[in-house]
Each structure stands twice: as C-alpha cells, then as structure tokens.
Amino acid sequence: MLKKRDRHSILIDEHELVYYRTGNGEPLILVHGITTYSFIWRNIVPFLEDNFELIIVDLLGCGDSDKSIDVEFSLKNHAKILARFLELLHISKVHLVGHDVGGGICQIMAVRYPQLILSLTLINTVAYDFWPVQPIITMRTPIIRQLAMASLDLGAFRFIVKRGLYYTNRLDKELMDFFWYPMKTSGGRKAFLHFSHCLNNQDLIEISDALSQLKMPVLIIRGDKDVYLSKQIAEKLHHNIRNSQLVIIPTAGHFIQEDEPALIAQNLTTFIQK
Numbered sequence: 001m002l003k004k005r006d007r008h009s010i011l012i013d014e015h016e017l018v019y020y021r022t023g024n025g026e027p028l029i030l031v032h033g034i035t036t037y038s039f040i041w042r043n044i045v046p047f048l049e050d051n052f053e054l055i056i057v058d059l060l061g062c063g064d065s066d067k068s069i070d071v072e073f074s075l076k077n078h079a080k081i082l083a084r085f086l087e088l089l090h091i092s093k094v095h096l097v098g099h100d101v102g103g104g105i106c107q108i109m110a111v112r113y114p115q116l117i118l119s120l121t122l123i124n125t126v127a128y129d130f131w132p133v134q135p136i137i138t139m140r141t142p143i144i145r146q147l148a149m150a151s152l153d154l155g156a157f158r159f160i161v162k163r164g165l166y167y168t169n170r171l172d173k174e175l176m177d178f179f180w181y182p183m184k185t186s187g188g189r190k191a192f193l194h195f196s197h198c199l200n201n202q203d204l205i206e207i208s209d210a211l212s213q214l215k216m217p218v219l220i221i222r223g224d225k226d227v228y229l230s231k232q233i234a235e236k237l238h239h240n241i242r243n244s245q246l247v248i249i250p251t252a253g254h255f256i257q258e259d260e261p262a263l264i265a266q267n268l269t270t271f272i273q274k
C-alpha cells in the first residue's frame with residue numbers, strides 16, 4: 001500500500017504533479033496508464049522497496065495530480081514532463097517501468113532522453129500503430145465524448161475493469177473504489193476524456209525506427225489474457241529491439257499488477273540485477 005508519509009508533490013510549469021517516494025537503492029520510476037494512477041502499483045511496492053528507491057507518479061490529469069485541461073496530455077508531452085520531473089528531483093539516471101499508455105510514454109523517454117535511462121521495462125504496453133483500442137477511438141469523437149461525460153457510470157466502468165482482470169473475483173469494493181476515485185468529480189472526468197482525446201499513435205509510429213536502436217536493456221512483460229492490447233505488440237517490440245527480453249505471464253490480464261504483483265516484481269528484480 002502507498003503510504004501518506006511517502007506522498008509528495010512538485011510544481012512543473014505551475015501544475016502540481018503528485019508522486020510517492022519510498023525504498024532504498026537505485027531509482028526506479030513506475031508510470032501508470034489511462035484509467036489508472038499510482039494506486040495500480042500498490043501491491044508491487046512491498047516486493048521492490050528493499051532493492052530500489054521507488055518513485056510512483058500520478059501523471060498530470062490523473063489521480064491526485066493537477067487536472068487542468070489546458071495542458072496537452074499527449075504521450076510526447078507526458079514524456080517531456082517526466083523528464084523535467086526527474087531533473088527537478090536531481091535524478092540523473094533511472095530504471096523506467098511503464099504500463100499501458102505509460103509504456104508508450106516510457107518508449108518516448110528512452111528514445112528522446114536515453115542519457116536518463118538505466119533500463120526500460122514495458123508492461124502490457126501500447127506501441128507502433130496497434131492502438132488506441134476501440135473505446136479510446138470512440139472517446140476521441142466530440143459528440144461521444146460529451147455523451148460519455150454525461151452518462152459514464154460506475155456499472156459501465158466496472159465492466160471495463162473486470163474485463164481487464166484474469167482473477168475477476170479480485171474486483172471487490174476496495175479495488176473498484178480505487179479505479180472510480182478520479183471519476184467522482186466532473187474535473188476528473190473532464191481530465192480523463194481530455195487524456196483520451198490527446199492520444200495519438202503517431203507519437204509512437206514516429207519513433208519506431210529509433211526504438212530498434214535502443215542501447216539500454218529492455219524487458220517486455222505481457223499478461224497473456226490482456227483483452228485490450230494484442231499480443232502482436234509485445235512480439236513486435238521483442239523482435240525489433242535487440243537488447244530485449246520477453247516474458248509472458250499466462251495468469252494475467254491487462255491490469256496485470258492486480259493479477260500477479262509478485263511475479264512482476266520477481267521478473268523486474270531479476271532483470272535489473274543481471
């Protein structure tokens with residue numbers, strides 16, 4: 001569980017970014033995807049904090065960070081903001097871990113700011129032109145966005161979350177409360193829809209050639225039962241990045257951090273310690 005005493009915030013261009021910092025060792029930053037925020041890493045933290053200094057962010061527009069929609073929430077801009085974030089924290093090199101669109105942000109960081117990156121781990125990530133998935137494409141249509149703003153309810157959101165889990169019985173009230181937390185306010189919903197609208201796979205298509213030239217070690221983890229992102233993404237990344245390892249976890253869906261936190265931590269620790 002993320003502890004209140006580990007919670008911090010920092011201003012980046014007058015926008016507050018909330019993050020958690022805990023543990024000892026080389027710095028490792030955990031970057032969530034869309035529909036989640038820092039909470040998604042809470043079950044992994046206990047397995048990692050003895051070996052790494054963990055930095056768990058709420059991206060702008062997510063969790064408890066600033067939800068001003070005058071900021072562009074594209075993957076490219078999130079990568080730029082996180083690079084600035086590391087600079088302000090005086091962190092010169094970091095192990096980078098990203099999930100979902102957070103994995104896309106981390107790919108851009110690895111290409112644009114390789115001097116900052118010790119290693120790159122991509123977990124059920126977006127990449128190339130295999131995304132956005134259909135619900136996000138729909139969100140980018142203005143009239144649908146307005147309808148979603150008015151009608152998105154807990155039941156519909158619960159269905160989205162449940163489809164993303166392998167162990168569906170783990171979707172209890174506590175977990176659903178975590179997911180629903182930013183959606184309880186109009187500001188949170190507006191930020192979510194703005195994030196969706198800003199997503200553009202061109203951000204990753206334009207770095208695809210550079211991605212294959214990465215020099216840092218890369219770990220790719222896929223939950224085999226991920227219904228939102230196809231297995232072709234992980235396979236193509238592994239094929240194209242020469243320094244990469246691919247791990248398939250059969251008992252995990254899209255929200256793999258909920259399904260197999262210990263396995264993720266084990267694979268991550270082994271990979272980095274090598």
